[in-house]
Amino acid sequence: MNFALNYNLTPADRIVAPLAETGITKHHAIYLGFNEFGQELIAENNIKQGVRVITARQFELEHPVISRIEKFCGTDSERQVAINVAISLTGANYDLFLYNCEHYANQIQYGKAESKQIQNFLFFAGLLTLGCLMNNNN
Secondary structure (H helix, E strand, O other), rough: OHHHHHHHOOOOOOOEEOOOOOOOEEEEEEEEEEEEOOOOOEEEOOOOOOOEEEEHHHHHHHHHOOOOEEEEOOOHHHHHHHHHHHHHHHOOOOOOOOOOOHHHHHHHHHHOOOOHHHHHHHHHHHHHHHHHHHHHHO
């Protein structure tokens, strides 16, 4: 499979794939391009191994459905910096709330490690807690 052709990818683009059949939670990864051996590489923050670089083929086996592609919006020099940062973070630990796959992808693309999925989860958990507390006071 040639990810670059199939998904119109350039290095530092984000690949988003559903984590479950519901599609509610998403997995975020960064396309790195081809290495010197002609292999297409993808960097991701994996729940079991942390930040790693894998082949596009391995990524496809683990994530057969792609939800969307988010193009990198920087200059060519910014793109190269993003790729270098993505690779330099190899081995960083996964943490669901502090450094998950979305934190990692946002750090690469925007320079800020944050996760909208976690922010939304915490917001709704807070609302639910507040609702329960208010209900218990009545």
